[in-house]
Amino acid sequence: MPTYKLTVFEKDGKKILDETFEASTDNEAKKTGESLLEDKGYLDHTHRCTSPLGKLVLFHA
Secondary structure (H helix, E strand, O other): EEEEEEEEOOOOOEEEEEEEEEOOOOOHHHHHHHHHHHHOOOOEEEEEEEEEOOOOOEEEE
């Protein structure tokens, strides 16, 4: 199963979360990423989730 990377940043650019997880599709990865962000309280922070090929699956500035 492909490994996706979820990264969250503070407003000053400091990385505050750098987590990997597996998902079978980009849509599943998007849902998993959103769930992780909600659980950790980072939905309103700048974040991105990328696929193994570097494709942005989820992004918020």
